Amino acid sequence: MDNLYIAPTPSSPEVDFRFDTHRLSLRGESYPENAAAFYADVIAQLKAYLAQPQDRPIDVQIALAYFNSSSTKMLFNLIEALNDAAQAGRQVDLHWYHDEEDDTLFEFGQELSSDFPALRFLSHPVRPA
Amino acid sequence: MRASPIADRYGPFLDLAHQHQVIFYYVGYFSQNIVAAMAEAVKLQLEVAGVSGPTRRKLFSAFIEMAQNIIHYSADTLTPPSLDDGELRHGSVCIRQESDGRFLLLCANPIDPETAHGLRAKLDTLRSMTLDEIKQAYRQTLREEKPEGSKGAGMGFLTVARDAREPLEFDFAPADRAGGPPVFYLKAAL
Numbered sequence: 437m438d439n440l441y442i443a444p445t446p447s448s449p450e451v452d453f454r455f456d457t458h459r460l461s462l463r464g465e466s467y468p469e470n471a472a473a474f475y476a477d478v479i480a481q482l483k484a485y486l487a488q489p490q491d492r493p494i495d496v497q498i499a500l501a502y503f504n505s506s507s508t509k510m511l512f513n514l515i516e517a518l519n520d521a522a523q524a525g526r527q528v529d530l531h532w533y534h535d536e537e538d539d540t541l542f543e544f545g546q547e548l549s550s551d552f553p554a555l556r557f558l559s560h561p562v563r564p565a
Numbered sequence: 566m567r568a569s570p571i572a573d574r575y576g577p578f579l580d581l582a583h584q585h586q587v588i589f590y591y592v593g594y595f596s597q598n599i600v601a602a603m604a605e606a607v608k609l610q611l612e613v614a615g616v617s618g619p620t621r622r623k624l625f626s627a628f629i630e631m632a633q634n635i636i637h638y639s640a641d642t643l644t645p646p647s648l649d650d651g652e653l654r655h656g657s658v659c660i661r662q663e664s665d666g667r668f669l670l671l672c673a674n675p676i677d678p679e680t681a682h683g684l685r686a687k688l689d690t691l692r693s694m695t696l697d698e699i700k701q702a703y704r705q706t707l708r709e710e711k712p713e714g715s716k717g718a719g720m721g722f723l724t725v726a727r728d729a730r731e732p733l734e735f736d737f738a739p740a741d742r743a744g745g746p747p748v749f750y751l752k753a754a755l
Contacts, residue, residue, distance in 0.1 A: 445601075446604070467604075467629050467633070470649055470650045470716070471717065473650055504633065504721075505718050505721045506718040508707065508718065509707060509711070509717075509718035510718075512707055537618040538619070538622055564618055
C-alpha cells in the first residue's frame with residue numbers, strides 16, 4: 437500500500453507513515469479544529485496497513501510538543517490500534533518524545549505504557565529548545 | 566506639549582489594560598486560522614514575560630481549549646450551525662496576571678439558553694470535584710465513546726480544570742443586546 441504523508445501546519449502535525457519500511461512518525465503540534473476528522477483517515481490507513489500479513493517490527497516515533505484534548509483522544513485510539521497488532525504478535529516499538537519539563541506529556545506517556553503493555557514503550561525526555 | 570486628542574481617548578484604555586496586567590486580549594470572530602495565529606502571539610508573549618516553561622504550557626493548553634470552545638459553541642455564528650469544520654464564531658479571550666503573579670484566563674461568548682442549562686450542571690459538577698477526581702474522570706472519558714453533542718472529545722473542561730489551581734469559575738450574564746442570547750463567562754486561575 438502507499439505511504440501516507442501529510443505536511444505539518446501550525447496546528448496539525450506532520451504525519452509520515454512509511455508503510456514500506458515499517459517506520460511511522462508523528463511530529464509537531466496537534467490542535468486541528470476537528471481532530472476526529474483529521475485523524476479518522478490516518479487511523480483508517482494505519483489499520484489497513486496493520487491488517488496486512490507481515491511480521492517485520494514496526495518503529496513508531498511520536499514527537500508532539502502539544503496536543504489538545506480532542507487530539508488526545510484520537511491519539512489514544514491510534515495507539516490502541518498499534519497495541520492490538522502487538523497483541524496479535526507483531527513487535528511494535530513506540531518512541532515517545534516529551535519535553536523534560538512537561539509533566540503532562542510525560543504522564544500521558546506513562547499512562548499509554550501501562551494501558552498498552554504489548555507495545556515496547558521507550559520514553560525520551562527532550563531538553564527544551 | 567499639546568494634549569493629543571488620540572492619547573486622551575486611547576490612553577485611558579491602554580492604562581486600564583496595563584493596570585489589569587493584560588498580557589493578551591482578543592474580541593471578535595474565532596476561526597481555526599485565527600486561533601493558530603493567536604497561539605503564536607500567546608507563546609511569544611508568555612516567553613517574553615519570562616513565564617516558566619511548565620506554566621507556559623498549561624496556559625497555552627487552557628487558552629487553546631477556551632478558544633476552540635468558542636469556535637465550536639458560541640451562539641454568534643457566521644457559519645451554518647450544522648458545520649463541524651471551518652467554523653467562524655464570535656467571542657473573547659483574555660490572559661492577565663494578578664498582583665501575586667498568578668495568571669487568569671478568561672473567556673466569554675454568547676450561548677443558547679438551552680445549552681446554558683446543561684453547561685451549568687456540567688461545570689457545577691466539575692467544581693465540586695477534587696484534583697484526583699478530575700484526573701480520574703479525565704482518564705475515564707479518554708476511554709469512552711465521544712459524548713453526545715460534543716464536537717471534540719468532551720475533555721476540554723477537564724483538561725483546563727486539571728491544570729488550574731482553583732476550581733473553574735463561571736457565570737451567565739443577561740444578553741448584551743435586547744433579545745440576544747445570554748453570555749457565558751469562564752475563568753481559570755493558573
